[in-house]
Amino acid sequence: MSISGSPKEIGKISFGLMDPETYRDMSATKVITADTYDDDGYPIDMGLMDPRLGVIDPGLECRTCGQHSGSCNGHFGHIELAAPVIHVGFAKLIRRLLRGTCRECGRISLTEDEQAEFADRLERAKELGDDPDDVLKAAIRQARKTSRCPYCGETQYDIKHEKPTTYYEVQDVLAGEYSEIIADAMQPDDEDDEGMAPTELADETGIALDRINDILGGEFRPREEDRKALEKALDIDLTEEDENKLMPSDIRDWFEDIPDEDLANIGVNPETSRPEWMILTVLPVPPVTTRPSITLDNGQRSEDDLTHKLVDIIRINQRFMENREAGAPQLIIEDLWELLQYHVTTFVDNEISGTPPARHRSGRPLKTLSQRLKGKEGRFRGSLSGKRVNFSARTVISPDPTLSLNEVGVPERVAREMTQTMNVSERNIEEARTYVRNGPEGHPGANYVKRPDGRRLKVTEKNCEELAEKVEPDWEVSRHLTDGDIIVFNRQPSLHRMSIMAHEVVVMPYKTFRLNTTVCTPYNADFDGDEMNMHALQNEEARAEARVLMRVQEQMLSPRFGENIIGAIQDHISGTYLLTRNNPTFTENQALDLLRATSVDELPDPDGEEDGEPVWEGRTVFSELLPDDLNLEFRSEADDEVVIEDGQLLQGTIDEGAIGAFGGDIVDTITKEYSKTRARVFVNEVATLAMRSIMHFGFSIGIDDESIPPEASEQVDEAIEDAHERIDELIETYRAGDLNSIPGRTVDETLELKIMQTLGKARDSAGEIADDHFADDNPAVVMAQSGARGSMLNLTQMAGSVGQQTVSGERINRGYEGRTLSHFEPGDLSAKPHGFVENSYRSGLTPREFFFHAMGGREGLVDTAVRTSKSGYLQRRLINALSELEAQYDGTVRDTSGTVVQFEFGEDGTSPVKVSSDEDDPVDVEAITQRVLDAEFSSEEQKARFLGEQVEETNLSEFAGPGLNKAGQGVSDD
Amino acid sequence: MTDAEALPESFEHVDESTEALVEDTELPRRLKDRIYGAIEENEGATAEEIEEIVKAVVARYEDTRVDALDPVGTVSAQSIGEPGTQLTMNTFHFAGVAEIDVTQGLPRLIELVDARKTPDTPTMTVHLEEEYATDRDKAREVVWQIEATKILALGNVSTNVADMQVTIDLNEETLQKRWPTYDDVGEIAEQIQDTIESELKVATKRKGTTIAFGPEQPSYRELLQLVEELREVVFKGIEEVTRVVIRKEELDDREEEEFVLYTEGSAFGDVLEIEGVDTTRSTCNNIHEIHQELGIEAARETIINETHETLAEQGLDDVNVRHLMLVADIMTNRGTIESIGRHGISGSKESVLARAAFEVTVNHLLDAAVHGEVDDLDGVIENVIVGKPVSIGTGDVDLRMGSGSAMKSADD
DSSP, X not given: OOGGGSOSSOOOEEOOOOOHHHHHHHOSOBOOOSOOBOTTSOBOTTSTTOGGGOOOSTTOBOTTTOOBBTTBOOOOEEEEEEEEEEOGGGHHHHHHHHHHBOXXXXXXXXXXXXXXXXXXXXXXXXXXXXXXXXXXXXXXXXXXXXXXXXXXXXXXXXXEEETTTEEEEEEEEEOTTHHHHHHHHHSOOSSSOOOOOHHHHHHHHTOOHHHHHHHHTTSSXXXXXXXXXXXXXXXXXXXXXXXXXXXXXXXXXXXHTSOHHHHHHTTOOTTTOOGGGGEEEEEEEOOGGGSOOEEOTTSOEEOOHHHHHHHHHHHHHHHHHHHHHTTOOHHHHHHHXXXXXXXXXXXXXXXXXXXXXXXXXXXXXXXXHHHHHSSTTSIIIIIISSOOOSSEEEEEEEEOTTSOTTEEEEEHHHXXXXXXXXXXXXXXXHHHHHHHHHTTTSSSOEEEEEOTTSOEEEOOTTTHHHHHHHOOTTOEEXXXXXXXXXXXXXXXXXXSGGGEEEEEEEEESSSSEEEOGGGHHHHTOOSSSOEEEEEEOOSHHHHHHIIXXXXXXXXXXXXXXXXXXXXXXXXXXXXXXXXXXXXXXXXHHHXXXXXXXXXXXXXXXXXXXXXXXXXXXXXXXXXXXXXXXXOEEEEOTTSOEEEEETTEEEESOOOHHHHXXXXXXXXXXXXXXXXXXXXXXXXXXXXHHHHHHHHHHOOOOOGGGGOOOHHHHHHHHHHHHHHHHHHHHHHHHHHTTOOOOOTTSOHHHHHHHHHHHHHHHHHHHHHHHHHHTSOTTOHHHHHHHHTSSOOHHHHIIIIIOOEEOEETTEEOOOSBTTBSSTTSOTTOOSSGGGTEEOSOTTTOOOHHHHHHHHHHHHXXXXXXXXXXXXXXXXXXXXXXXXXXXXXXXXXXXXXXXXXXXXXXXXXXXXXXTTSOTTOSOSSOHHHHHHHHHHTOOSSHHHHHHHTTOSOOOOOOOSSSSSSOOTTTOOOTTO | OOOTTXXXXXXXXXXXXXXXXXXXXXXXXXXXHHHHHHHHHTTOOOHHHHHHHHHHHHHHHHHTBOOTTOOHHHHHHHHHHHHHTTSOOOOEEEOSSTTSEEEOXXXXXXXXXXXXXXXXXXXXXXXXXXXXXXXXXXXXHHHHHHSOBOHHHHEEEEEETTTTEEEEEEOHHHHHHHOTTOSOHHHHHHHHHHHHHHHHOOOEEEETTEEEEOOSSOOXXXXXXXXXXXXXXXXXXXXXXXXXXXEEEEOSSSSOEEEEEEEESOOHHHHHHSTTBOTTTOEESOHHHHHHHHOHHHHHHHHHHHHHHHHHHTTOTTSOHHHHHHXXXXXXXXXXXXXXXXXXXXXXXXXXXXXXXXXOHHHHHHHHHHHTOEEOOOSHHHHHHHTOOOSSGGGGOOOOOXXXXXXXXXXX
């Protein structure tokens, strides 16, 4: 088994048990010494670190393959076990086989017909993809019922399994005091029973009389048939249970007799896995490379857990052999055997219930084979399904509104580390040489070059000039990331596909990744210290796929609800809201300033004149960003009718409902009807326009923005007082027993419900009162109404009253007996003692209110913590169950083995990405017909797009390709 | 939607050339018929217009199709899992009917996906047949047949320790209300007496509507135990259904109102047998009961509806139903309901590696060895493990980017 012999691409993997002979053949050496290194630090021959098992120390040569550490994968060795031991993993199966097979001939205790039936069931299970283990279990269950082997007629005994690895055969043997029992039964005990004379007994059982006498005298032990006859004649039970321990060697002999055909019938593949191989006679010793020893700072060697375990095994094994050769008593041998079994068991699995785990000297349980594979950090989930990768970077993120949403700001330090391979040719040789000349320290430089002969040279500050001259076509240069390169960007938790998107690099100073704020939504990122990961792509296919499929603009629409997930957020929305709500006017200077960061560089005709100067309306300014032939009507979040005709915003406010992430109508329409490139341009420009706009108006919020005039707070107090009175009334009626319960609820519950309702209303009316006193230009109101951030409820709580605090949906009812805090009377059902907070956040909470508020807040925190772990697991299970499903060319949905799951995805084959989930009708034939007949097209181009004559051109970069590019060539359809 | 039976021939304004044009497209039947319908409604159109209509419809249709090789499974899983983070953990909440508590939010979603044998809060929505649905008394009749009637609802139970006697004083009015088909209260009382005798296995005495009984041997303990047992005896209705709530609801299509029953506890099969129950509209939130009574297709439909309602209750009704359909379809794909997780779909995968990488790693490997299984490395997870391209999406395309030398050799 050399490296050169291992296949480059794995076609399939077969699983099976291994024959002890194969272990020996495979083994590089037999291991007999329990030691690792000698005093000089050299590995001991035939020890656990034998150089034939592979090398870990640099410089040494592997004695098996001759390679050095790093290229030698290591080789297995073996330990000859002094006596066979059971492999714990198969303990259950061993039990089953012992119970289901004949102790004498080894055949499964089922008739040929029964076996054939199970073989059929097995076949069926395989076809249906059911678990073959179920068939095996059923077969054993049935076989266990037969008390005699149908082939050799041997009586079968029950098997007792003492976990983890001890088996007993439970036999009925002749009781020790059999003669007394028989004699007792023969005595007449009362009048009806005359007793039985030995002669009678002899007649009845057909046993010779002197034999009977011998038996009665305890001189002869009756054989099975005789015993049965005696039992029948005297109606007695002569047996007692006896447990006969089955040693692993016995089991091995037993299993060797099981014929191949029988095994195949119950689903055990005899070719790959003979059952006797489940009992180990030879223990493979894993290569050194799988259990490397670490040299500590003080020069001491620290061995791997597996090595420790192997040391134990070899020691006991040696002792066992010595004792046996010395002819030690059976008892000692058995003890040693058990000890050997224990060590081999814990070597395989150290978390067996009922067995004390093997521990390290420090008391830490050892991590043995099973533990290495299991669990999240185990080999499968931790090293095979999820791998560590090169060319990745992680740092804090921060916002940069000047970037396009397709871009990401990459710190120069990161760009110097992440490289892209450049194939040098005649055309780019000068470029390549410049990179190399810049060296690894200069920015766009190079870190390595690769000569055509495959040799890789590191570019250093010293050799870069020299190396640059040597670069020729067919060389490869690992150059630094530069502006325009494509990379993949990711923020955990990666809950949906928009959590990993491709961005174009913009190399920047300082040490954080810079993002356009509009991509915060898909990543669910903010800038309070979030970190993100970046991966530099390493081959042309990956880069092409990333550009075409994964770039941010391509991920504009969420497959969850089929509308845009990227759009304006927070201040962008406040900005456009201020710009369009009252439709303010701007002078030429102001209007140009608003649009200066966009590609618009010419203003349309002015909307009017003020003080002799031409002015432009806010809606006109906004309209400059819209496609010229856009027609759209919808209701805005602020609840007014928005009308866009021929790319002109005629009326309405632009708020979250128009341009927001999560289905802003304008963004959604542009993405679907124009192109993703056009939508990207629109979102970018809206963001910049909005930033300019909000800066023009000025926007801030402070504590005074939530204060209400004294008369208003009086009104609030009144409303709350009112509620208190009504609650007192409710409690009174309740106490009087006059409260009518809501059907299906108790009176107590009804009272609670009614109190909650009253208090809820009280808070709402407090909110309404506060609301009335806020001007429309109050920043909190602007944010709440435009949908930028916060809600009217937040405002109510800040200015009016915080309201009822709840724990698991109820008023606070815990604490002392009959009351929540010692400040209240026991049995008081009114609002205050149960967590109603009258005050607003601005006016400040009383200590009691604060405490109740903290109770409610704590519940929220616990809830989120529990939820994240639960939903994370749900997500993992869903992904695992559905990951294999794929839409096929024929429209069906199948898994990778070809099983049809749906004949057409979602019953109509409609893509969830392209159609909004609240759309009932993906193809609205009637509307299409109407539109064609009415010829409602603003331009020829729009018509062409509508008829599908004009296809969206693939845009590959911010800097090039069709559509708009950053250089400001204007929107193509403008 | 246009009626499927409305054949093109019945349209006045659809001529042969139109038909030829439409039929030549790859549109599904339903869309073709709708084009005819639309043309008909607009009383015909010029050939040019028709051509444009067809072109536009085809363009729109093709635009909205799923791409071949789209990894729809992963996308659907993400689309359901991602909003899971936004669901509440609060188990109980009132859904629709204020009187009945129903598990909601994330716990309910997990319950559905787990395909639990019994949900945490089983409920049924029982619709009634017309004559029962409009008449409160008749609706009540159905209620009494569904709701489990226990002794405390029928009268007073008093325990006389001195005489070692339990006395039940039945309320005549209640009896008549709950057994409307009987005229004589005595008959009802007799029936109740019989039930007690057979259930508790004691001799009883009855006088009018008063029933008395006691333990055979005077024993205080036994007496109390009898009373305990008596409380649990179901005299009428379905044992599993502890409460039924009647609600008047507006019908969707008509302006009429009807009575709808909501139950706490479920026994769907039993309810379907009851006269007056509209079996076509009544449902149950236990997918296994639906499966047993109405079959796997109905179970699939219930999974879709229940998951959708759970999400909608939390304001996440924007999740496309197609994702829910795919989950329901894979859960019901084999004709029985399989859970999502190690006991269901993930545990019965063909690939050893895929199973080992999910949960219970070691056992899967050991079993695979015994059965001599072979992993053909078809799936996604296996290929991630062995480091091969995954055969889904762009990895499933057998096209290769040509390089100079490879192109040349291909030309040869």
